[in-house]
Amino acid sequence: xxxxxxxxxxxxxxxxxxxxxxxxxxxxxxxxxxxxxxxxxxxxxxxxxxxxxxxxxxxxxxxxxxxxxxxxxxxxxxxxxxxxxxxxxxxxxxxxxxxxxxxxxxxxxxxxxxxxxxxxxxxxxxxxxxxxxxxxxxxxxxxxxxxxxxxxxxxxxxxxxxxxxxxxxxxxxxxxxxxxxxxxxxxxxxxxxxxxxxxxxxxxxxxxxxxxxxxxxxxxxxxxxxxxxxxxxxxxxxxxxxxxxxxxxxxxxxxxxxxxxxxxxxxxxxxxxxxxxxxxxxxxxxxxxxxxxxxxxxxxxxxxxxxxxxxxxxxxxxxxxxxxxxxxxxxxxxxxxxxxxxxxxxxxxxxxxxxxxxxxxxxxxxxxxxxxxxxxxxxxxxxxx
Amino acid sequence: xxxxxxxxxxxxxxxxxxxxxxxxxxxxxxxxxxxxxxxxxxxxxxxxxxxxxxxxxxxxxxxxxxxxxxxxxxxxxxxxxxxxxxxxxxxxxxxxxxxxxxxxxxxxxxxxxxxxxxxxxxxxxxxxxxxxxxxxxxxxxxxxxxxxxxxxxxxxxxxxxxxxxxxxxxxxxxxxxxxxxxxxxxxxxxxxxxxxxxxxxxxxxxxxxxxxxxxxxxxxxxxxxxxxxxxxxxxxxxxxxxxxxxxxxxxxxxxxxxxxxxxxxxxxxxxxxxxxxxxxxxxxxxxxxxxxxxxxxxxxxxxxxxxxxxxxxxxxxxxxxxxxxxxxxxxxxxxxxxxxxxxxxxxxxxxxxxxxxxxxxxxxxxxxxxxxxxxxxxxxxxxxx
Numbered sequence: 001x002x003x004x005x006x007x008x009x010x011x012x013x014x015x016x017x018x019x020x021x022x023x024x025x026x027x028x029x030x031x032x033x034x035x036x037x038x039x040x041x042x043x044x045x046x047x048x049x050x051x052x053x054x055x056x057x058x059x060x061x062x063x064x065x066x067x068x069x070x071x072x073x074x075x076x077x078x079x080x081x082x083x084x085x086x087x088x089x090x091x092x093x094x095x096x097x098x099x100x101x102x103x104x105x106x107x108x109x110x111x112x113x114x115x116x117x118x119x120x121x122x123x124x125x126x127x128x129x130x131x132x133x134x135x136x137x138x139x140x141x142x143x144x145x146x147x148x149x150x151x152x153x154x155x156x157x158x159x160x161x162x163x164x165x166x167x168x169x170x171x172x173x174x175x176x177x178x179x180x181x182x183x184x185x186x187x188x189x190x191x192x193x194x195x196x197x198x199x200x201x202x203x204x205x206x207x208x209x210x211x212x213x214x215x216x217x218x219x220x221x222x223x224x225x226x227x228x229x230x231x232x233x234x235x236x237x238x239x240x241x242x243x244x245x246x247x248x249x250x251x252x253x254x255x256x257x258x259x260x261x262x263x264x265x266x267x268x269x270x271x272x273x274x275x276x277x278x279x280x281x282x283x284x285x286x287x288x289x290x291x292x293x294x295x296x297x298x299x300x301x302x303x304x305x306x307x308x309x310x311x312x313x314x315x316x317x318x319x320x321x322x323x324x325x326x327x328x329x330x331x332x333x334x335x336x337x338x339x340x341x342x343x344x345x346x347x348x349x350x351x352x353x354x355x356x357x358x359x360x361x362x363x364x365x366x367x368x369x370x371x372x373x374x375x376x377x378x379x380x381x382x383x384x385x
Numbered sequence: 386x387x388x389x390x391x392x393x394x395x396x397x398x399x400x401x402x403x404x405x406x407x408x409x410x411x412x413x414x415x416x417x418x419x420x421x422x423x424x425x426x427x428x429x430x431x432x433x434x435x436x437x438x439x440x441x442x443x444x445x446x447x448x449x450x451x452x453x454x455x456x457x458x459x460x461x462x463x464x465x466x467x468x469x470x471x472x473x474x475x476x477x478x479x480x481x482x483x484x485x486x487x488x489x490x491x492x493x494x495x496x497x498x499x500x501x502x503x504x505x506x507x508x509x510x511x512x513x514x515x516x517x518x519x520x521x522x523x524x525x526x527x528x529x530x531x532x533x534x535x536x537x538x539x540x541x542x543x544x545x546x547x548x549x550x551x552x553x554x555x556x557x558x559x560x561x562x563x564x565x566x567x568x569x570x571x572x573x574x575x576x577x578x579x580x581x582x583x584x585x586x587x588x589x590x591x592x593x594x595x596x597x598x599x600x601x602x603x604x605x606x607x608x609x610x611x612x613x614x615x616x617x618x619x620x621x622x623x624x625x626x627x628x629x630x631x632x633x634x635x636x637x638x639x640x641x642x643x644x645x646x647x648x649x650x651x652x653x654x655x656x657x658x659x660x661x662x663x664x665x666x667x668x669x670x671x672x673x674x675x676x677x678x679x680x681x682x683x684x685x686x687x688x689x690x691x692x693x694x695x696x697x698x699x700x701x702x703x704x705x706x707x708x709x710x711x712x713x714x715x716x717x718x719x720x721x722x723x724x725x726x727x728x729x730x731x732x733x734x735x736x737x738x739x740x741x742x743x744x745x746x747x748x749x750x751x752x753x754x755x756x757x758x759x760x761x762x763x764x765x766x767x768x769x770x
């Protein structure tokens with residue numbers, strides 16, 4: 001049964017892969033219109049999910065994510081309009097070279113294929129992922145959080161209806177699956193699916209990585225650092241620290257450890273401690289840090305390995321920038337690491353030697369984000385090489 | 386023990402990753418000089434391997450690959466000089482964008498890290514891989530074939546000596562391992578190694594893919610097709626067919642199946658059959674093919690799935706280009722597939738709908754090669770998305 005659907009999806013994706021930008025944009029426009037016209041229905045279905053969530057006493061942050069109101073709908077529809085304005089990422093000639101007389105080599109960007117995305121309980125994520133896949137020519141198998149089942153179902157139905165109205169051949173490009181059994185099944189179909197993107201907890205990503213025969217785009221940890229160099233702008237340093245730690249604590253690009261050069265520690269730590277405490281952050285530190293700001297908890301080796309995803313920070317004093325780099329390369333997850341410095345040589349050294357995907361210089365780790373980089377919304381994150 | 390070496394390699398690779406093009410070229414130049422000066426020693430060690438091979442009655446093709454004479458040495462040294470002329474692939478600014486006032490996003494090309502390459506019994510491959518890794522800023526763990534043990538050992542020793550003379554910090558960027566136990570051990574060290582490239586048999590690649598916790602760049606099959614369209618240049622068609630099948634049968638980009646449009650079959654097949662037979666190819670065909678050229682063997686469903694790597698071809702008549710595309714997308718390995726046609730619409734359709742890494746239009750499948758594309762030698766091949 002599922003295999004038949006996947007076969008059809010693979011075929012439909014080949015059509016989508018070669019659809020013109022104009023046709024894909026008309027499909028996206030139809031989705032935006034369809035969602036806009038069906039706000040009441042969507043809100044009603046979302047209401048059912050919210051009732052269930054209340055009955056099950058789900059925690060507030062989940063309910064907040066689950067709620068799909070008119071404001072979120074506006075954001076989602078705006079997002080689709082923005083996507084329509086982006087240039088077509090598919091079938092772009094990356095380069096062309098004449099190898100010999102009459103022998104021409106052309107490299108084209110091509111879609112990946114059918115992608116399975118398993119995401120958390122945010123219904124807006126479903127719309128983002130589906131529309132990004134349409135724009136980029138990829139088939140989308142979507143599995144959302146169980147809590148959002150009613151909302152996801154109506155959203156997927158409306159999206160499929162909208163794009164099928166534009167062209168029947170779009171019908172099998174987007175497909176919603178609803179059970180864990182379906183997930184366990186699809187991750188074995190490497191014949192039809194080219195990529196799995198699991199979002200969610202470390203355990204979940206690792207489960208998928210271990211059990212999938214399909215390449216997995218995912219990352220397990222986000223242990224991000226900010227290193228405060230010998231010379232820096234104190235005011236900027238505190239702002240970057242507070243933003244990196246507290247702007248949104250439960251995400252992978254939030255900072256978990258601050259490394260502080262011993263020569264700036266005396267000046268920086270008291271101000272930093274105050275600013276963090278004002279935001280409700282539980283500050284932990286190494287023995288040397290505690291000598292300067294004694295009203296904090298002990299940080300142990302375990303802290304350097306911990307992704308708190310919470311209002312907790314660990315602080316360590318280092319003797320040199322090399323020690324900071326060593327610490328990051330030992331305990332970091334290769335996601336995002338920042339340096340705050342006035343010294344160009346330090347910035348260059350940090351950039352060159354820290355083994356991480358995103359190096360920030362005098363900038364919050366929170367800026368590490370596909371949307372902020374101007375690449376459209378993110379579907380998944382990988383720290384693989 | 387091995388872990389200590391890997392730790393040192395990871396550190397040395399960080400140095401290599403940031404070495405200037407000039408320094409890396411000086412290291413490559415030193416390697417070329419060192420090999421040139423030590424031709425006699427290398428040939429002597431290769432002689433030991435050849436004696437062992439003779440004693441063990443190894444097949445001729447292996448002995449041919451194993452033999453490292455002055456001519457192969459010239460090619461290898463020329464290759465290094467060519468590598469020196471290539472622009473530095475590392476630390477190139479891919480793009481730069483000002484996101485906001487004073488907030489600049491820069492994307493850089495960076496080396497992968499430490500790479501483990503397991504390759505067959507060609508000692509020249511050791512030199513190619515090591516020097517490509519140096520040029521691109523990647524650490525190289527090398528494991529060659531057991532048959533070439535003496536040759537590989539002296540080549541690795543000379544390379545390490547040459548680059549260490551240029552800068553001591555190069556010392557741990559290249560490392561030879563010699564046993565299967567070492568291979569089994571390194572593929573678990575995802576902390577120090579970023580990529581494994583296994584070359585060799587399907588079974589071997591699959592063993593590595595199943596047992597490695599490190600991303601693997603490898604491919605299992607190379608089932609390549611040539612489709613002969615309704616209208617074509619008969620003479621060119623036969624040349625492309627013969628080259629695709631016979632130019633080098635034991636490689637992954639050799640053709641294994643020809644698909645022939647029913648309207649051209651009557652004209653093409655007799656000529657094609659004659660040309661293939663003249664090259665000693667065992668021709669197999671579907672029932673319709675046998676009606677036109679009866680002096681061939683039957684091809685069954687198993688043939689469409691078989692990578693012969695030999696002087697054998699399977700031929701199938703198809704009613705339409707769509708049938709040909711369906712066949713390729715069902716049985717192909719996504720490596721290289723060719724169309725021979727005079728019709729631009731057919732060429733475009735084939736290019737768009739065949740799900741393969743390399744699409745050839747009026748060109749032999751054998752051209753699918755990094756070196757022929759002008760990208761330098763190939764270290765490995767992947768048909769993953």
